[in-house]
Amino acid sequence: MKTKRNTHTGSSLSAFLADEGLEAEVSARAAKRTFIYQLEKQMTRRHAKKNVLRRLFGSPTTTQRVLDEDYTALSLDTMTRAASAVGCDLQIALVPKKIAK
Secondary structure (H helix, E strand, O other): OOOOOOOOOOOOHHHHHHHOOOHHHHHHHHHHHHHHHHHHHHHHHHOOHHHHHHHHHHHHHHHHOOOOOOOOOOOHHHHHHHHHHHOOOOOOOOOOOOOOO
16 A cells, blocks of 8 residues: 655755755854753852853853843853853864755
């Protein structure tokens, strides 16, 4: 018996984002969200408050931007300093994209 192909199935999410030109933006927001999650987790583990970051950066605005998932224009220096404040190193890696079939 032959199975029917679902005619309502479209392209993959990755293909849709690439077609719409949103792939880089979505990827940046996901990376920033992951960074914030890991930073907050380390802050909790070390019983550190946001004041640690405020003292480090000397600016409440910078501290707010570090923890704002919509602000993806953080410099590597700022991210490295935030990671250092909670006793961590920042690592960046290039990961090959999986090609949809």
